[in-house]
Amino acid sequence: MKNLRLSAILALNALGLALFFSWYLPPGHGYWFVIDSNIFHFFNQALVKSHTFLLLVAVTNNRVFDGISLLAMGSLFFSFWRKESATGRRRMFIMGIVMLFCAVIINQLGHLIPESHVSPSLYFTDIYRVSELLHFPTKDASKDSFPGDHGLMLLIFTGFMLRYFGKKAFGIAVIIFLIFMMPRMMIGAHWFTDIFVGSLSIALVCLPWVLLTPISDGLISLLDRYLPERSNTNN
Known part of the structure; x- marks a missing residue:
């Protein structure tokens, strides 16, 4: 079992590294720039072809919409939490803390990559800006x-979601991911590769070492041992 997990970790890491370097190494990012440019210009032209689309893109990139993404994730998490016993709910609460902690650490590691650039809406000229x-x-x-x-x-x-709640929860989480990332690309605040190369490659390299090793379970158990319990846990 340990060998299988190590093989899975290394395979996911190799996939993440291959994805990143396929973008990072070619001059001008190679064919990835063509994909990025085509996607940006497709949506950018659509902004002036449909006022309804323009409004949709504007609304879905408002800060309030970020709150809706948190609500969507929270709703999926709550759907499992409400089925748990008091002990299970406590463990899920601690899992949420561990998830946030890991997210902060992995995000900081991601920013160690020696690459940064402006969004396509700032890179290209003679384009449409929703704010204008x-x-x-x-x-x-x-x-x-x-x-x-x-x-x-x-x-x-x-x-x-995949590690602790299975494939169905994973499928719903993927849908949430797509719904709340598409607006960033449609408005031009992100390149396609910012997400599907940058974010994805970091997740493929870092996340398996958290979820396919004892790290996440160990952190949950550690906090479960030392965090005080509420006196009304059974209520």
């Missing part, structure tokens, strides 16, 4: 969009 087309508070640009922090957080959540 509408008087509506929305995020349509970033001076440092690589890797995608929001995408990485969602991928870490997705990994924890």
Whole structure:
């Protein structure tokens, strides 16, 4: 079993590294830049073809929409929490703490990558900016969009769902990830590769060492041992 887990960890790491270097090594990022450019310009042109699409993109990149993404993740987590006993609920609460802790550490490690760039909305000229087309508070640009922090957080959540709650929870988490990352690309605040190369490669390299080794279970057990219990746990 240990050998199988180590093989899985190394395979996922190799996949993540291959993905990253396929983007990082070629001059001008090779074919990845063509993909990035085509995706950005497709959505950018759509902004002026449909006012409904323009409004949708503006609203889904408002800060309130970030709160909805947290609500979506919380709802999935709560769907399992409510079925648990008092002991199980305590363990899930601690799992949430561990997940947040790991997310902070992995995100910081991701920013050690010697690469940064502006979002496509700042890179290209003669393009449309949602903030200029509408008087509506929305995020349509970033001076440092690589890797995608929001995408990485969602991928870490997705990994924890697979590890502790199975394939169905994983499938729902993937849908949440896609729903809440697409607006970032549609508005031009992120390149496609910020998320599907940057965020994904970091998750593939770091997350297996947390979830496929005793680290996550050990942290949960450690906090379970030392965090005080509520006197009304059974209520």
